[in-house]
Amino acid sequence: MSLTLYYAPPSPPSRTVLLTLMNLGLDYESKLINTMASEHKTEEFLQLNPQGTIPVVVHDDFVMNESRAICAYLVNALAPNHSLYPEDPKLRFIIDQRMFYDASSFTASLYTALTPIMRKGQTVIQPEHKDKIISCLQTLEGFLEGFEWFSTTENPCIADLSILASFSTIYHAGLDIADFPNIAAWYERCSSLAGFEENEKGAKMFGLMLKNKLTEPF
Ligand SMILES: N[C@@H](CCC(=O)N[C@@H](CS)C(=O)NCC(=O)O)C(=O)O
Structure with a gap:
């Protein structure tokens, strides 16, 4: 299983996903994106996320953007019914x-x-x-x-x-x-x-x- 987070520390939605990964205790690789250098607008990055925004998470070959939806997915896929997002x-x-x-x-x-x-x-x-x-x-x-x-x-x-x-x-x-x-x-x-x-x-x-x-x- 591989999990990669593309993010920048000042970005609030990036930190939302980072907090979720850490509170779920998941192993992940992080890739810093320098938005000042427009690294989120390169052709390579736009292929991952045509919206050109961070964060992006790639789980195996499944690519996601939109922080809160990513957090819900991480619980649903990797820690079902965790107290961070119970199924009730x-x-x-x-x-x-x-x-x-x-x-x-x-x-x-x-x-x-x-x-x-x-x-x-x-x-x-x-x-x-x-x-x-x-x-x-x-x-x-x-x-x-x-x-x-x-x-x-x-x-x-x-x-x-x-x-x-x-x-x-x-x-x-x-x-x-x-x-x-x-x-x-x-x-x-x-x-x-x-x-x-x-x-x-x-x-x-x-x-x-x-x-x-x-x-x-x-
Ligand atoms: N609603 C999105 C917001 C993503 C977003 O706008 N991220 C900012 C950084 S905080 C960004 O990448 N901005 C670059 C741009 O809009 O060009 C989420 O929660 O993931």
Whole structure:
């Protein structure tokens, strides 16, 4: 069996997959992709992923992109019914609901707010973009009310890993989390997860890059 991850440490979706591989205890080969040098746009890479994005995972000859779908596949194919993504339909619904919320609302709000800073030379996060991020954090805070993990069980799930990858990035960009005690306690709890330190390193890289471009605090 062979498993290869194409990724870059600052990239949140790359870190989501990295965290999943590490929490499943899977052996994999990693290939660093330097996006600054456009290594994700080479002909060779575009043959793997025509969308030209990372992460990409190749399991034997099966090629995948889209981080959360990759995480679900890794559990389904290589660790069925693992607590990261249990088969029980109701538990799985809760995990999918949190994970799809993360993709379609929380992480989407970050891309909307941060792309003008990272790629278009803006130096201030637009107030309406920040409002949307805060509104998503309020929702995430609510999901954690009475629970230790986004799974609502005593175990973390792949939604925890995808939210951790995104959240840690803005945390290290200077986001004030005083109004979100459930998220703060959850983030502290995440330090027990395999790969937490690797995720922190990448999140700090991205967060500091962002912080250096901002003329007003996050
Ligand atoms: N929804 C995708 C997002 C993938 C994505 O956009 N990755 C970024 C790095 S964080 C990328 O490769 N960007 C390059 C580009 O869009 O050209 C996932 O979760 O895997």
